[in-house]
Amino acid sequence: MPQQSAIPAPRNRLLASLPAEDLARIWPELEPLDCEIRKVLIAPDKRITAAYFPESGWVSMVAILAEGRSAEVGIIGSEGMVGLELLLGGEVSTVEAMIQAKGTMLRLSSGAFQRALEQSEAMRRILLRYALAFQQQVTQTAACNGNHALDQRLARWLLMAHDRAGSDDFPMTQEFLAMMLCVHRPGVTVAARMFQRAGLIRYGHGHIAITDREGLEAAACECYGAVCRQFQRLLGTPG
Known part of the structure; x- marks a missing residue:
């Protein structure tokens, strides 16, 4: 056989x-x-x-x-x-x-x-x-969207995307990011520039690169960690 x-x-x-x-x-x-x-x-x-x-x-x-x-x-x-x-x-x-x-x-x-x-x-x-x-x-x-500041929400979202991207660099426009976070684009622009000046990310030409993961985690609100812990508890995998 x-x-x-x-x-x-x-x-x-x-x-x-x-x-x-x-x-x-x-x-x-x-x-x-x-x-x-x-x-x-x-x-x-x-x-x-x-x-x-x-x-x-x-x-x-x-x-x-x-x-x-x-x-x-x-x-x-x-x-x-x-x-x-x-x-x-x-x-x-x-x-x-x-x-x-x-x-x-x-x-x-x-x-x-x-x-x-x-x-x-x-x-x-x-x-x-x-x-x-x-x-x-x-x-x-x-x-999170109803209670936390935009920069915290942006950090949370970037961490979630980074977990799934398989790379430190992934495609993302500010326009699309604003739509995902349900905010106006100028707000995302200000927060992204702040993160770039702090050395946490690098962005341009429709791409975002995570350059300081630990710094981004420190900038995020509690929500990122809460979801990760739930995934770990239920499935043994990151969220």
Whole structure:
């Protein structure tokens, strides 16, 4: 009998946490994707056709208001999964899932995803714990945006992006950053310049480079650490 080819170790941490037999069962149905920046994976109020497991880059979960303004409510990288509604019994999302930093991911159709949950109690348990951790991130983001200064919020967001970028340098315009933080661009410009003068970051030409991680952590509010601790407690991975 010919031997099965070895399954490469997934770079998505949720998939990597699965027992070997459960991963082997779903591996043939995982479709690798190369995803470009600004691609929408899930649109608001549209049927969700698949779950996505990022391996690099990250996805922003964006709430879009009736008047056209938008704000980021969560960020998902290789630690997580896009399409949690499928896990929790839903079929549509109220927010947009948009790729903010290009990378690769694995796509699992909604039907295959539901079959996998039925066949693997371990997968269901791991994903439910991730859902709880992600809920903490969303909750903390709301509390942070309503109570902390812009420079603290900017530091928190840059740290979260840095955790998922796989590099000290990643693409990001001030205009897009202002939209993610739900503020006007001049405020982001002032805060970014302050961080650059302090030697914490370097920015220009649509890119941001983290040059002093420890200094950025000191500038951030409590919210970054609170989310990281929750991820560590529930999943053993950074948030």
